[in-house]
Amino acid sequence: MMRDTKDSPSCSWRYIHTALFVTGILTFGFLDAFTAALMMEKFGAGAEFNPLMRVLFLTQGMAGFITFKVLAAVLILSVPFLLYKREGMHWTTAGFLSVFAVSGAVAAMNNYIFLMSGQVGIGPGIAVVLFLLMVAVALQIGEVMDSPQENGFKISDERWAELKLELGYPEV
Secondary structure: OOOOOOOOOOHHHHHHHHHHHHHHHHHHHHHHHHHHHHHHHHHOHHHOOOHHHHHHHHHHHHHHHHHHHHHHHHHHHHHHHHHHHHHOOHHHHHHHHHHHHHHHHHHHHHHHHHHHHOOOOOOHHHHHHHHHHHHHHHHHHHHHHHOOOOOOOOOOHHHHHHHHHHHOOOOO
16 A cells, blocks of 8 residues: 655645546536537527637537537646646646536536526636636646645744653653
């Protein structure tokens, strides 16, 4: 059994990152693509904000569109998923993966609301700005959490031995 060291991620970090990776692919990749494809089938390709995705839907159809979106999500999310193991960037990569999982769920819900009611819940421009803001905040917080913490109490071994003698601490 592999011991947890400073360089090897703990088992809980592995589970957390795997869950966030799978959730990101499910929400950002599949659910967003599926609801967007249904939305474009009902209202036309113009209902999609991203011009590349519109063209992809028109040329490749629903299956090609969903496949592309899922594969793109896998590629995008693979980089931070693989980085956390080597670089000790546990919080940073977990935050990044979380943003994709949450924004994918929000995008899918927004698409579904538009599909059912014809009303736009969150405008595409606002959604993009919020996504970029969440990525920036998550990366900043992750960097702070991953940075080595300085211990404010420092004492040399020699001084510790002197203090123990002064206090009458028993020798072991």
